Amino acid sequence: RIVDWTDRSTCILFGDGAGAIVLQGSDQEGGVLSAVLRSDGAGHDLLSVATPDVRELNGRTLGKMYMHGGEVFKFATRVVDESIRQVTEDAGITLSDIDLIIPHQANYRILQSAARKLNIDMDKFVSNLDRYGNTSAASIPIAMCEAIEQGRIRKDDHLVMVGFGGGLSWAAMCVRWGIPEPSQLQGN
Structure with missing residues (x-):
């Protein structure tokens, strides 16, 4: 609803998807090792969706991206790469x-740039842009789910999730994966 299909600079970039990651307390080893969350309002106009005053919304449509x-x-x-x-x-x-970097799936060249600056092989970056495009906030959970299904995430792996978006805002989290592989969970 917010993509302007007449704006060729944005409409071809975005896919549609949904994803979530459920966290829970556990006595197992692993978990969140560190996290950063930053924003810089000076870039608020670089990636945004115009919205009417909430007090006046009453059925009016939101603006386009x-x-x-x-x-x-x-x-x-x-x-x-800084994050x-x-x-x-x-x-x-x-x-x-x-062991694995699960980035926001915005643009493959952004992933390549980070890999080059960090001197990390692209094989350590999860990417599904070729299949879904940029699914915005759903991109990291979708990529993580696929990595789990593909057996790319194992117990005790160090994972980094990193994302960025409107505002401008950015965040990263480093975790040590504490869950056994799905085959071990199901007793197979």
Whole structure:
């Protein structure tokens, strides 16, 4: 509903999807090792959806998405690798300790830029852009689910999830995966 199908600079980029990650307390080892969450309101106009005053909404439609693609790309290529470096340092691990990076699926060139800057092989980055496009906030949960289904995530792996979006905002989390592989959970 917010994609402007006449805006060729954005309409071809986005897919449709839904995803969620459920967290729960556990006595098992593993869990969140570190996290960062940042925002910079100076870039609020680079990626946004115009909305009417909420007090006046009463059935009016929301505005369409606007993205200044070049500036968002520059922003993303700066914050993705910085965030990965910060969460690994805060977690007390090195970049080489990372088993898998599950990034927001916005643009493959952003992932390539991060891999190059971090000197990490692209095989450590989960990517499904070729199948779904950018599914916005659903992209990390969808990519994680697929990585689990493909057997790419194992107990005690160090995972980094990293995302960015409107506002401008960005976040990353480093976790040590504490759940056995699905085949072990089901007793197979």
